Amino acid sequence: MEKEKRNIVAFAVEHNVIAFSGEMQPELGKLDSKENFYTEIPGVPIAKDGIRRKPHHTLSLCEVVKLVEGVSRYGIGRWSEIKRVSFASSPFRTSVDLKDKWRNLLRASFAQGPPDQMKNDTIRYVNDAIKEKTEVSIFRKESAGEDGKGTAY
């Protein structure tokens, strides 16, 4: 499949670029030598090689829902597919972002302690989704047993 570009939807003015992600606010920034979009917002970390990192954007509950539903339909690990069908209009959300988010959701669901409300809602939603779908398609693609159910997460 074609490699994902984080700045596909962008409008360049001189050296400045306004990037649109579809579901997020437009961002003003520039492109580095590799044409990677970056902002100049103070506080945004800069990697060792001097290249700024993509600005962090927490997934909205709405996006988390899409992710969970995507996983329940295509299975864990099928991030490229989930990105293509559920995040087609979100240039900044890469398949790797989805993979990382899923990992964080799992960690959060296993963690204890009283997180903030937003976090609780997300965790609850994910746990319910997993509990509801785990018998059907939440399993590792490689570890599927003869029963076809595989190892549930």
Next chain:
DNA sequence: ATTAGGG
């Protein structure tokens, strides 16, 4: 080109 997992 993708995925999985550590950084």
Next chain:
DNA sequence: CCCTAAT
């Protein structure tokens, strides 16, 4: 988020 070994 990034980096990258292994597919």
